[in-house]
Amino acid sequence: MTREFGALVRQWRGRAQLTQEQLAEKAKISVRTVRRLETGAVSNFRFDTVRMLADALDLTADEHRELMAAAGVVPALPGKPETRPDVSSPLAAVADRLAAVLEGRWQRELEQRGAHNPFPLPVRWQPVPGELADHWDNIRRVPPKHTASPLDLTGDLTEIADVYRRVPSGRLVVLGRAGAGKTILALRFVLDYLATRTSADPVPVIFSLASWDPAAGTLRDWLVNRLLRDHPDLVANAPGGSTQAAALVDAGRVLPVLDGFDEIPEVLRRAALLALNGTSLPMLLTSRPHEYRKAVAASDVLTWAAGIWIADLTPADLADYLRRSSRTSRWHPVLTELRDQPDAPASKNLIEVLSTPLMVVLARTIYDDAESDPADLLDTSRFPTSGDLEDHLLGNFVPTLYRTPAAGVRRDWTSDRAQRWLGNLARHLDRLGTPDLAWWQLGNSLSRPARVLGVVLASAIVTTLADWLIYLPGYVRDSGFASGFGLGLLDGLLLGPVVGLGFGLVYTLMIFGGVVFEPARVRMRLFGWNGRTSVARTFAARSGAGLLGGFVVGFVHQLMATAGRGVLHGFPSPIGALIETTLTNMLVFGATFALAAAVAFGLTSVLEAPVDLDSATSPLAMLRTNRTTVLGRVLVLAPTFVLTIAFGGMLVAALLDGPLSWPLSYGLSAGALGGVTGALSYTFAFTAWGQWLLFARVWLPLSGKLPWAVTAFLDDAYRRGVLRQVGAVYQFRHARLQDHLSRARDTPLRTHATLREPRTSL
Known part of the structure; x- marks a missing residue:
């Protein structure tokens, strides 16, 4: 059949007086693909590719059917005509860019894992038992009342992309026991598919299924969220108003490679398989056989899917x-x-x-x-x-x-310490129920009360130090060194816990309410917004939140300040005058802080833009990008707070026309305290990078659960081959290794050298 197909293409290309290069350009496919098709080097054909060739050759309807018959392909769904993707659309360019990024990323990962040293281990397979695959009539998607014969799906690791392309439904299940090479096969599939991909083909993207909860959201939403996590540049606006990630999924330009169906919790596998069957997406799904068989017995096979079973090494x-x-x-x-x-x-x-x-x-x-x-x-x-x-x-x-120290790393990273730290990371992932080791989730290894305490302490310390720095010199100047110094210290010690408890309360409500602090998908840039929503909408949303939050903070701050002054100096009489002054202060400070927060948070929306592709090529690259973004926000928030509090307070006081005066010097000092305290406390409490800094870089190393140089340790573990990179996160090299480390105790493990008994000669 392949030789007949190649002969037909050569015959009609000659009639059209086209060279192979001209035909490739006209059909929007590669010259290499044209050559392989004409020489019979391809035994599987994609419907889209054959159709583009037919259109480029200007075939008649009868010739079109003849070419299709020679290729042995049928449309994707009976009764549902396929549309040819517009390879000149902006979304096609986004897909091509994503394909180029993935090809480079996975090629580096394949080399890092040493999968080809000295050559790839032979990974072979045979078809799965009939009860684990759909009917061949459905797999080959023939019209009703027609039957189809089985396809030849045999092959090895070098042929996985070709085997997948033989399946007209575009759905393939890969089964293999633990350690059989399913993940490497998925990686090899992506690279080989990308090597022959045309602009009309979808982009294969690997997704680790263990983090998908089908009860919490649809597969489509989960795919979009994973794309945004690993490719934050796709948050940019697409035609129609959605993100580029959502547009790619909705347009069928993403081919999901769903790795690790068996790693979904057992109670969710049936729902997961039913959810997969509720979509028409093409996909490649990997799983261990036992877990997949149980899910099939509880529901049904993956609709339209063929299946292969990886054989053991001999x-x-x-x-x-x-x-x-x-x-x-x-x-x-x-x-x-x-x-x-x-x-x-x-x-x-x-x-x-x-x-x-x-x-x-x-x-x-x-x-x-x-x-x-x-x-x-x-x-x-x-x-x-x-x-x-x-x-x-x-x-x-x-x-x-870890027997031999790596160049440029800490010498005290002994194998015992590395084993203990890696064991802590493995247990952390077990508690989260995911294989994804995300730097922004390391703090979640601590209990929620411990994290609340950390935020309270950080905000209190920042506020106290800022208060001393700004107000202590004034106390000393006005009341003398001894008295002023004491009063200044006491003022900071009282204000710090108040602000700390305030931020701690908001943080508590957020984390107990299920809020997850994820990395920012934007960077700070002067002008030129091109994000996922309009400037006006984003500015309005953030300004509104800042307006409400700022008023509450200013209102409560003055209430607590009055109480603090009463403790320090006693409450004056008559009490009615104190209440009137306090209420006026609360109103003025509430309005001033509301104005400052609205302007500051609104301004950040104008200065944000999607991150660059180069800034999200690895977990540590994304960490550095988020650090830059957060620090950029601080540099915007702090001076904006200072100026708006200083001049906004004067404006509010003038509009109220009351007894309260707002000198510029007072406004600047209050603004400085509010700016420094608010910006830094916001960073520690409500940003992923701040949580990383507070917990992963300070708390966990203090408790001995991680080394002080956490980033260097993770990067070193990746280079040694203990961890692997999957987009924006790390994973352990294999789930079996993670399970073993999770169960390991903190006691030193004897190596094979010490385990070996003395050998005696005869």
Whole structure:
């Protein structure tokens, strides 16, 4: 069929007097694709590609059907005509840019993981049992009352994109046991698909399904949120008013690669599968077989989906890979034993363990130095079962990686400390129920009361120090050094807790109300807004919130200030005059702070723009971008508060025409205190970077749960191969490793070198 198809294309291209390059340009596909189609190098055909070729060749209706028949493709849905994507639209350019970013990102990640050193482990598969896939009539989407024969889905890791393209429905389930290579297969699929993608094709994007709660929101909304998290530049406005991320999903320009269906909590898997079946999105879904089978039994198969099952590695695969992975002969005795005595208990255990790429990589890493002997793996007295062998490999992986200090990192990062810190991170992820290690969620490893206490202390300390800095010299000048110094210290010590408790109360209401502080998806820039909503709408929303919040803060501040002055100096009489003065102060300060907050928060909306692509290429790059954004907001908020409080107070006092005076000097000092206190307390309490700074950089290191140089430690763990990068977050190299570290105790773990018993010679 492929040769017939290629002959037809060559025949009609010659009739149209087009070169391969001209046909490729006219059809909006690559020259490489045209060449492969004409030479029969492609055995699978996409409906869109065939249709674009037919349109470019100006075929008649009969010729169009003949070409379709030669390709063996059918439209996406019976009775539903497909529309050709507009490759010249602005959204197509956004999709192309996203594809380029993903290709570079995943290529770097593949190289970092060493998946091709010295060559990729062979990952092969066979079709899943019939009860785990849909009917072939549905998979091939033939019209009603027609039948379809099965497709050939056999292949290996180098052919996964081609195998997927053979499936007319665009839905493929990949099953494999833990460590079988499903994630690497998904990564390889994305890269190979992107290598031959045209502007009319969707962009494959990997999504870790463990963080999806189908009861909390639709798949569409979750996909959009994940895109915005990993690609914050897609928050920019798209035609129609939505974000570019939402527009890409709605237009079918995103091909979801849903990795880890088995990592969804068991109680949610049935609902998740039903939700997937409620969409018509093409997708590639990975899962462990047992978990997927149970979900299918409780609901149904993934509609329109074909399925493949990753096969175990064979002893021959191990022999070739381990022999070529080392210049020494240390693996030769082990490989010889596996070949000559495959039925011996030690060989059977080791063959079972090393039947997945994960365990092979762990074994190779642990026994990659002259001091280790892989023959220990055949010692049944130490490892009587395959489970004991797996525990040994998982337990020694991290100590092996941290056995030698990396260049440019702290020397006190011993394997014991690294094991303890990584164990804390793994338990933190277990509590959150996600594999995504997000820097902005590290503080969530603390209890909510502890986080509230941290915000209260931070705001109180900031306020007290600012009060001393601004007002203490005035107290000393007016009342003498001894008396003034004491009064100034006491004033700051009273005001600090009041402000701290105020911010703590608001913070408590927010976190107990389910508010999550996520990284800002914008950067500060002078003029030129091009965000997801209009300037007027954003300015109005933020100014309104600032107006209300500022009035409450100013109103309560004066109430507490009167109480503080009464404690310090006594309450004057008559009490009626005090009440009248206090109410006037509360009204003036409330109106002044409301005006200041409205102007300050409204101004930030004018100076924000979506982040650049280059600023979100990794978790630490996003952290640096958010630090810059937050500091930029502080630089806007603080001086704006100072000026609006100083001059706004004068305006309010004049409009009220009451007994209260508002000298400029007083307004500037009050504005300085409000600006510094408000901007910094806002940062610590209500921004993702402030929460990171307060908890991950101070609290958790103080308690010994993380090192002081947290960012350097995470980056080092990534470079050593313990962690991997998935967009804006880290993940452990494998869920099995995370589970093992989560269960590990703080006691030092003996490495394989100390576990090995002395060898005696005969």
